[in-house]
Every structure is written in C-alpha cells, then in structure tokens.
Amino acid sequence: MSTTIPGAATAEGSLPTQRGYWGTVGYRLRYDPVTLFFAALLLLIILSAIFAPLLAPFDPYQESIIRRLKPPGFRGHMLGTDELGRDVLSRLLHGGRITLLMGMVPVLVATLIGGGLGLVAGFAGGVVNAVIMRVMDVFYAFPSVLLAVAISGAMGGGVGNGMIALTLVFIPPLCRVAETATTQVRNLDFVDAARATGAPLRLVLWHHVLGNVLGPVLIYASSLTSVSVILASGLSFLGLGVKPPEPDWGLMLNALRQAIYVSPLVCAMPGIAILLTSISMNMLSDGLRSAMDVRS
Amino acid sequence: MFGYVVRRLLAAIPIALGVSMVCFALVYLAPGDPVQTLLPPDADAETVERLKRLYGLDRPLPIQYLEWLWRVMQGDFGKSIATGRPVLDEILRSLGNTVLLATLSVLIAFSVAFILGTIAGRRTGTWLDRIVTGIAVLGVSIPNYWLGIVLVIIFSVELMVLPASGMAGDTFDPTSWEHIQHVVLPVFTLSMIPVGIIARTTRSAVAEVMNQEFVVTLRANGLPEWRVLRHALKNALPPVLAVMGLQFGTLMGGSILVETVFSWPGSGFMLSKAILNRDVPVLQGTILVLAMIFVTVNLTVDLFQSSLDPRIRRG
Numbered sequence: 001m002s003t004t005i006p007g008a009a010t011a012e013g014s015l016p017t018q019r020g021y022w023g024t025v026g027y028r029l030r031y032d033p034v035t036l037f038f039a040a041l042l043l044l045i046i047l048s049a050i051f052a053p054l055l056a057p058f059d060p061y062q063e064s065i066i067r068r069l070k071p072p073g074f075r076g077h078m079l080g081t082d083e084l085g086r087d088v089l090s091r092l093l094h095g096g097r098i099t100l101l102m103g104m105v106p107v108l109v110a111t112l113i114g115g116g117l118g119l120v121a122g123f124a125g126g127v128v129n130a131v132i133m134r135v136m137d138v139f140y141a142f143p144s145v146l147l148a149v150a151i152s153g154a155m156g157g158g159v160g161n162g163m164i165a166l167t168l169v170f171i172p173p174l175c176r177v178a179e180t181a182t183t184q185v186r187n188l189d190f191v192d193a194a195r196a197t198g199a200p201l202r203l204v205l206w207h208h209v210l211g212n213v214l215g216p217v218l219i220y221a222s223s224l225t226s227v228s229v230i231l232a233s234g235l236s237f238l239g240l241g242v243k244p245p246e247p248d249w250g251l252m253l254n255a256l257r258q259a260i261y262v263s264p265l266v267c268a269m270p271g272i273a274i275l276l277t278s279i280s281m282n283m284l285s286d287g288l289r290s291a292m293d294v295r296s
Numbered sequence: 297m298f299g300y301v302v303r304r305l306l307a308a309i310p311i312a313l314g315v316s317m318v319c320f321a322l323v324y325l326a327p328g329d330p331v332q333t334l335l336p337p338d339a340d341a342e343t344v345e346r347l348k349r350l351y352g353l354d355r356p357l358p359i360q361y362l363e364w365l366w367r368v369m370q371g372d373f374g375k376s377i378a379t380g381r382p383v384l385d386e387i388l389r390s391l392g393n394t395v396l397l398a399t400l401s402v403l404i405a406f407s408v409a410f411i412l413g414t415i416a417g418r419r420t421g422t423w424l425d426r427i428v429t430g431i432a433v434l435g436v437s438i439p440n441y442w443l444g445i446v447l448v449i450i451f452s453v454e455l456m457v458l459p460a461s462g463m464a465g466d467t468f469d470p471t472s473w474e475h476i477q478h479v480v481l482p483v484f485t486l487s488m489i490p491v492g493i494i495a496r497t498t499r500s501a502v503a504e505v506m507n508q509e510f511v512v513t514l515r516a517n518g519l520p521e522w523r524v525l526r527h528a529l530k531n532a533l534p535p536v537l538a539v540m541g542l543q544f545g546t547l548m549g550g551s552i553l554v555e556t557v558f559s560w561p562g563s564g565f566m567l568s569k570a571i572l573n574r575d576v577p578v579l580q581g582t583i584l585v586l587a588m589i590f591v592t593v594n595l596t597v598d599l600f601q602s603s604l605d606p607r608i609r610r611g
Contacts, residue, residue: 138314141591143549150583153571154322230439234553238568264449271442279437
C-alpha cells in the first residue's frame with residue numbers, strides 16, 4: 001500500500017516522489033478545485049445543520065396565522081414563510097439535521113454490516129459465500145426505492161423505521177462490492193505467503209485483505225450517500241419518515257406542495273437544499289474515486 | 297446458448313421464491329396483529345377470529361406461507377381494504393399506466409443520453425465532455441419528486457401550457473392531444489435519472505472503444521470519421537442497451553414518488569395511496585408484482601446481453 005502510484009506526480013513534470021498512498025491521494029485532491037469546492041459546500045451544509053439552533057433567525061415551530069406563505073424577504077424572513085407561517089430558513093436549517101442524519105446513518109451502518117458480510121463471504125468462499133450472496137441476491141431483486149418504501153411502509157413509517165429500511169436497501173450492494181474485492185485479493189500470492197508464514201487469520205484479514213477492500217467499499221459507500229439523502233427525503237415526502245411538525249426537507253416539500261399556486265418560489269426551497277446536498281456528495285465521491293484511483 | 301438460458305432460468309427460481317418470502321413477511325413487519333392490518337380498524341373481535349381461521353393465521357408460518365403462495369400463483373392476492381375489490385384487478389388496471397411512463401421515459405432518456413455520451417466519450421477531457429459529465433451528475437443528483445414540482449410550477453402554474461396532474465382518461469390514447477399533454481411532464485421528470493446513468497455508461501463505453509486498435513486501423517485506412525464512429529458505436533452499444541433495460545426495471549418499481557407528485561394513476565401512485573390507507577393487501581400485492589417484473593426484466597437483459605456477447609456469461 002505504500003508504493004507511489006506512477007503518473008501521480010509526473011503531472012507537474014517532476015520525478016515521482018516518495019509520498020505513500022494517502023499522501024498521493026491528498027496531493028491529487030489538493031489540485032482538484034472542483035472536488036474541493038463541493039467538499040467545502042457539503043461541509044458548510046453539515047455545519048449549518050449542526051449549528052442550526054445558533055444560526056436560525058426564528059423558532060422553527062413558531063406558527064403565525066397572519067404570516068402564512070409570505071414571499072422571501074418579508075419582515076426578516078429571508079426565504080419567506082410556510083403554510084403555517086413558520087420561517088422557512090429556520091426550518092431548512094433545523095430540517096437539515098434530521099434529513100442528513102436519516103440519510104447518512106443508514107449508509108454508515110450498511111457499510112459496516114454489508115462490508116463485513118462481504119468480507120466474510122469473499123474470504124470464506126464455499127458454502128458460507130453461497131448462503132450470504134444468495135440471500136443478498138433476493139434483496140437485490142427489488143428496485144431500491146420500492147424496497148425502501150415497502151419495508152418502511154409495512155412497518156408503519158417513522159424516522160427509525162425509515163432508517164432501518166434504508167439500511168436494508170444498502171447492505172446488498174455494499175456486500176457485493178466487498179465480496180468482489182475480497183475474492184480478488186484472497187487468491188493473490190502475498191495473502192498465501194502471509195498465511196504460509198503462520199500469521200493468524202485475524203492479522204491476515206486486518207493487514208492484507210482489509211487494506212485492499214476498504215478503498216472500493218468506502219468509495220461505493222460515499223456514492224450511496226447522495227442516493228440515501230434523496231431516498232430519505234423521499235420517504236418523508238410520502239409521509240413515511242419524519243412526522244409533522246418536525247422540520248425535514250422532504251416533509252417540508254410535501255407540505256409546501258399544496259401551495260404552488262400561492263407561493264411557488266418558497267415551495268422550491270426544500271428541494272434546492274436536497275439538490276445541493278446530493279450534488280456535493282456525488283461530486284465529492286467522484287473526486288475521491290479518481291484521487292484514490294478506484295475503478296468503478 | 298440453450299444450456300445457458302436454462303441455467304439462468306433455473307437460477308432465477310430461488311430468487312423469485314425469496315422475493316415472495318420477503319413480500320409475505322411484509323405483513324408481519326406491520327405493528328400489531330396481522331389480522332388487524334387486513335381489516336378496518338373498527339372490526340369486532342368475532343370478525344377478527346373468523347378471518348384468522350379463514351386465512352389460516354392460527355397455523356404455523358411455513359404452512360401459511362405455502363398456502364399464501366399457492367393462492368398468489370392462482371392470481372388471488374386478496375381484497376383491497378379501501379375499495380373491497382380484488383387486489384389483482386387493481387394492480388392490472390394501474391400497471392399499464394406505469395409501463396407507459398417507464399417505456400416513454402427510458403426511450404427518450406436513451407435517445408438523449410446516447411448522443412450526449414457519444415459526444416463526451418469521443419473527446420474525453422474537453423469542455424464538451426465536462427458539460428456532459430455535469431449533466432449526468434445533475435441527472436442523478438436531482439430529487440425527481442422535487443423536479444416534478446418545479447416543472448409543474450413553471451409549465452402549469454406560470455406558463456399554463458401543460459396540465460399539472462392526472463391522466464385525462466382511464467387508458468392512454470396516443471391520438472388525443474389532451475392525453476399527450478398529460479404525459480409530457482411525468483415522462484420528462486422520470487427520464488432525468490436514466491439520462492444521467494445512460495449518458496455516463498455511453499461515455500465510458502465509447503471512450504473505451506475509441507481507444508481500441510481496430511479504430512486506429514479504420515482511421516489509418518482512411519475511412520471518413522463518421523464511418524469510423526459507426527463501427528465504434530456498434531461495439532459500444534451492448535453495455536448501454538443493458539443499462540437501458542435495467543433502468544426500465546428500476547423505473548417500473550421506482551416511479552412511486554413521481555407518480556405521487558403528478559397523481560398519475562399508475563402502480564406507484566396506488567402504492568403510495570395504499571400506504572396512506574394502511575391497505576396492506578394492496579401494498580403486498582403491488583410490491584410482489586413490481587419486484588417480479590424487476591426480476592424478469594433483469595433476467596431478460598442478462599440473456600439478451602449474453603446472446604450478443606458470449607464472453608460476459610455468468611457462471
């Protein structure tokens with residue numbers, strides 16, 4: 001893992017220098033302004049969600065009958081007010097917390113479970129592999145939106161059930177990526193050599209296999225975050241995720257949808273938040289993929 | 297080839313059984329007694345008991361599953377709680393409308409994305425390539441339920457040129473201007489993700505083919521560039537067609553959000569209504585049918601692809 005990838009440093013015409021793998025990745029990222037821009041944007045979105053209580057100009061739950069559906073700029077409401085007279089900007093800031101949480105936690109959990117299962121399936125091979133991968137095939141046989149809707153719909157909705165549903169949706173693809181990578185590494189000479197020298201299985205997995213499997217799995221997981229945020233908001237949009245009056249981007253979009261004839265501009269706001277988040281996640285994932293030199 | 301087809305078909309059987317088990321289990325995921333979910337909430341205890349015996353819910357789970365599977369294979373999906381009609385009738389009535397949306401969206405997405413992807417793949421690294429790649433990223437990043445709302449705001453609310461929702465009739469009539477108008481926005485909205493994905497696939501397929509030796513040979517022989525491109529595209533087409541097929545399957549099962557936005561009377565909209573009404577038989581039946589369609593489409597794509605290119609046959 002510590003070899004310098006040829007061609008990485010020659011971009012500036014100098015000889016390849018000793019940088020190490022992660023050094024090379026960092027070097028490439030530093031000269032990728034597009035990825036850096038979207039990374040900064042994503043960081044900004046995450047930070048403004050975390051510090052929402054400090055940043056929000058109004059109470060996100062404060063309703064007002066006389067201030068319903070006011071346009072952006074109305075008496076300090078920078079992005080206008082919603083159908084119950086609540087400040088849209090404050091609700092977007094607060095809503096980011098639950099939307100991002102509901103989008104990112106499932107990917108994280110699925111990476112651990114799916115990646116782990118894939119590692120085991122790929123390394124063990126044989127019957128274990130067959131059992132794990134055939135079960136995954138079954139869940140693979142559902143389109144992701146359908147599976148998420150089916151599970152959370154049957155469980156009766158709610159944030160927790162939505163996150164469980166999304167986790168189940170992401171386990172099979174992550175498992176497949178990990179299994180493929182592990183199977184490729186398992187039969188390489190250096191793994192055989194390590195085992196032949198009597199290294200315990202735990203160490204072989206940790207040092208020789210995991211290091212080569214982690215890259216593809218993490219890159220794939222990062223590409224799923226944008227899907228996950230869109231799906232999580234989609235579940236709330238269908239009434240299956242966050243329940244009112246809690247602020248959430250998908251839920252806000254659904255509620256404001258009734259008001260497109262009165263206040264079209266305000267209706268578009270929650271979707272713009274989702275779009276900016278998912279685009280930053282996709283661009284960051286693409287940038288990492290090429291920086292880490294992982295083939296899709 | 298024949299042996300391969302048989303093997304793939306046999307391999308699909310356990311997957312289909314697994315899918316049916318997941319759908320069967322959906323009822324048990326619901327909070328509370330499964331009988332309660334099959335009945336309106338105000339049903340009395342006697343009715344609950346009667347239904348329990350009727351559906352065999354007092355028997356062990358594996359037996360229940362087999363009995364349910366047997367009924368489903370005969371086309372008996374139970375009755376909708378909301379309308380009282382057989383679930384299968386409801387599904388068949390709405391499925392055609394979803395097939396219509398998915399087919400049109402994928403065809404349009406393919407025509408647009410194949411051109412975009414070819415432009416980008418021929419000259420990777422140019423500004424044209426960057427624009428196409430940007431469009432592709434945008435396509436998969438836009439929440440399509442939001443795009444639908446924005447399009448309604450622009451074309452229905454502000455410009456008033458296209459209808460905001462519905463379908464204008466029970467079945468689609470391609471000769472009716474009104475029917476066509478109703479299709480435009482949902483199809484455009486639904487085609488965004490496939491445009492992104494197909495453009496990306498085309499781009500990398502074309503870029504790979506353009507680097508192959510036979511292209512160099514064709515050029516060296518003095519063939520005009522458009523004829524070189526024709527040869528190259530023929531070779532780039534199979535993976536793109538495969539992705540297009542898979543996207544059709546995904547749209548069939550994934551149009552629920554867009555159909556809800558446009559109140560399009562397809563299976564996705566029915567599913568979202570079933571969730572709101574807690575109409576579990578409709579939920580279960582629709583998901584089973586859509587997942588089976590997805591499995592069938594994937595299998596067809598695989599067989600089609602391996603008949604074009606035997607190298608990619610799976611074990």
